[in-house]
Amino acid sequence: MAKHIQMVDLQTQYAHIKEEIHTAIQQVLNSAHFINGPEVKQFAAELADYLGCKHVIPCANGTDALQIGMMALDLQAGDEVIVPVHTYVATAEAIALLKLTPVFVDVDPDDFTIDVNQIEALITPKTKLIVPVHLYGQCANMEAIMQIAEKHGLFVMEDTAQAIGADCFFADGSTQKAGTVGHIGTTSFFPSKNLGCFGDGGALITNDDELAKKIYMMANHGQSVKYKHDSIGCNSRLDTIQAAVLRVKLPHLDTYNAARNTAADYYDAKLSGIDGIQIPKRTSWSNHVFHQYTIRLTKGNRNEVQKILAEQGIPSMIYYPIPLHFQEAYRMERFGKGSFPVTEMLSEQVLSLPIHSEMNTEIQNEIIHALIKSTQ
Ligand SMILES: *Cc1c(COP(=O)(O)O)cnc(C)c1O
Numbered sequence: 612m613a614k615h616i617q618m619v620d621l622q623t624q625y626a627h628i629k630e631e632i633h634t635a636i637q638q639v640l641n642s643a644h645f646i647n648g649p650e651v652k653q654f655a656a657e658l659a660d661y662l663g664c665k666h667v668i669p670c671a672n673g674t675d676a677l678q679i680g681m682m683a684l685d686l687q688a689g690d691e692v693i694v695p696v697h698t699y700v701a702t703a704e705a706i707a708l709l710k711l712t713p714v715f716v717d718v719d720p721d722d723f724t725i726d727v728n729q730i731e732a733l734i735t736p737k738t739k740l741i742v743p744v745h746l747y748g749q750c751a752n753m754e755a756i757m758q759i760a761e762k763h764g765l766f767v768m769e770d771t772a773q774a775i776g777a778d779c780f781f782a783d784g785s786t787q788k789a790g791t792v793g794h795i796g797t798t799s800f801f802p803s804k805n806l807g808c809f810g811d812g813g814a815l816i817t818n819d820d821e822l823a824k825k826i827y828m829m830a831n832h833g834q835s836v837k838y839k840h841d842s843i844g845c846n847s848r849l850d851t852i853q854a855a856v857l858r859v860k861l862p863h864l865d866t867y868n869a870a871r872n873t874a875a876d877y878y879d880a881k882l883s884g885i886d887g888i889q890i891p892k893r894t895s896w897s898n899h900v901f902h903q904y905t906i907r908l909t910k911g912n913r914n915e916v917q918k919i920l921a922e923q924g925i926p927s928m929i930y931y932p933i934p935l936h937f938q939e940a941y942r943m944e945r946f947g948k949g950s951f952p953v954t955e956m957l958s959e960q961v962l963s964l965p966i967h968s969e970m971n972t973e974i975q976n977e978i979i980h981a982l983i984k985s986t987q
Pocket of ligand 1: 672673674675698699701702744770772773798799800801811812813
């Protein structure tokens with residue numbers, strides 16, 4: 612019988628850093644400084660340093676980060692926001708909550724990120740913002756997106772919840788960390804993300820001093836100085852204990868992402884060229900931090916394969932089974948079947964295999980063997 616295989620092995624990761632984690636949490640307990648303790652600022656500074664950006668503003672979760680970012684950009688009801696339709700619901704949810712209009716764009720069938728060739732045709736006088744999503748851990752084509760945004764005077768906010776630590780590559784040979792290229796980047800520290808805490812957490816990233824001030828305000832009741840409220844904001848904080856955990860884990864992020872890459876390379880080597888399986892494409896404009904290792908099962912047997920794997924104790928996930936334009940909450944009259952053919956196809960073909968910082972070839976061989984057998 613298969614050894615217990617998990618999508619993400621957070622227990623083993625924790626076991627390796629247990630002592631440091633306990634010391635860090637104990638310090639917070641001793642100080643009883645549970646909200647806005649010094650660890651929050653320290654973590655923000657350390658993450659900004661790691662990312663090579665000016666400001667990191669922590670908040671309560673990655674969904675809040677998206678909402679706060681849009682509030683800080685002063686977007687008004689009815690403004691249009693261009694967003695990939697193949698993404699986690701949070702990206703579109705923040706847009707809709709603020710009464711902005713999500714304008715969906717299909718994605719590339721091989722790298723799964725927003726199809727940059729379709730963006731310009733969707734720009735109207737109401738368009739204010741593009742929200743690329745660095746899906747599964749690989750960046751959208753930021754160079755192309757920034758060029759379009761500059762040409763049309765649009766803001767760009769990168770949803771970096773799945774790609775913290777990834778690098779964007781530019782034609783001039785320079786690189787920049789995911790989340791630092793657009794006007795704002797947002798991220799999540801949900802436990803299973805590449806940099807996860809022990810509960811909820813998130814952050815906004817920016818190089819713009821004015822925007823950083825607005826973001827701080829919006830995350831803190833629209834307050835400029837204590838008890839002076841200039842805007843309607845929200846209450847969204849990263850707990851001190853979570854910041855303490857993240858301070859321990861941040862120095863390991865590159866190692867964690869490298870381990871994910873090693874596992875992905877191994878999957879690639881064993882799964883490439885197998886009939887009915889398409890391995891994820893690596894783009895020229897980004898490296899990959901493999902938040903997910905997502906294959907396409909091209910023979911129409913995805914659900915059956917998933918079931919066969921599950922029967923053998925091998926978990927897998929479908930990100931995402933129902934495209935946003937078919938969701939009851941985001942159903943718009945003009946989007947019938949066939950509106951976003953790539954996303955609709957992906958919803959029927961994608962399968963994410965177990966991947967995390969603690970993978971080993973023994974586990975992978977078992978997954979690979981079962982997968983290949985189930986697809987033939
Ligand atoms: C996880 C995730 C979010 C939301 O993060 P939370 O911290 O769970 O609110 C947003 N966008 C994407 C692409 C995500 O994967």
